[in-house]
Amino acid sequence: MHAVKSFILLACMTCSGCGALDESSDSSSDDAAPVGATLKGLWIGETEEQGATATIETQVLFYQDRIFILRDDEALIGTYVVEPSGGASMDTEIYTYNTPDTDNEFYVGSRSANRIELDALFATDRDLFMNFDGASRSGSITLLLDTGRVSNLDLSRVRGQWGTQDSVLYINDEGGFIGSALGCQWKGQLNPMNADFLALKIERKLCDAFNQPIDSPVDGFAFIDGESNLHFIAEQPNEVLWMQFQAETATTTDTTDTTEEATP
Secondary structure, three states: OOOHHHHHHHHOOOOOOOOOEOOOOEOOOOOOOOEOOOEOOEEEEEEEEOOOOOOEEEEEEEEOOEEEEEOOOEEEEEEEEEEOOOEEEEEEEEEEEOOOEOOOOEEEEEEEEEEEEEEEEEOOOOEEEEEEEEOOEEEEEEEEEOOOOOOOOOHHHOOEEEEOOOEEEEEOOOOEEEEEEOOEEEEEEEEEOOOOOEEEEEEEEOOOOOOOOOOOOEEEEEEEOOOOEEEEEEEEOOEEEEEEEEEOOOOOOOOOOOOOOOOO
């Protein structure tokens, strides 16, 4: 996971147009939230949960009309409604990690029957605070916008070699990729989507979980965060996959415009 202290330094960068709300949404009145409003951005921070002895590093990603709350012990995935108060209400399902690979930061979550509701307030364009309650749990999440996240994302930004402690990932000029870690193998394709995300198709085999039949890749998306880590997120029925890679020879610095400002 990201080191929160190093992220706070990145969050102090000047950011133009990096608010959480999709400015393209139409507003029905001055007092109402924009019709069909969507949220955007990658947010980094910590969760304080009632009864826990330590805070939990947390990443919150808004992707289209969904929210992904990513931790190293579980993921919360759900939907949200933007409110006129400058906040949002969220309804999420808990995806439990059975065998989290924290050394390589590879996680597979299994959907559970438990839900958590959250109330969020955007205190500023870069500060997000959440309270949550559900499944006999409660707490709060304090987050800062990842202003260093790579925008203007295209295939030239990801080509090359990536890796983790035990894995290697190769991506070619056309977006084709292949990789492995401790016997787990994967391959697939990245394609342009928009300025913030690449479309992902991934097929895994011989892994502890989240495997697919031959020639049956599943869909997802990829992005690069403010610390130049490449993230893969994909879903199949009742499971979610989250993989993170560090650049080795990948060309993540082809351009200097890395300000988060485009809409998912």
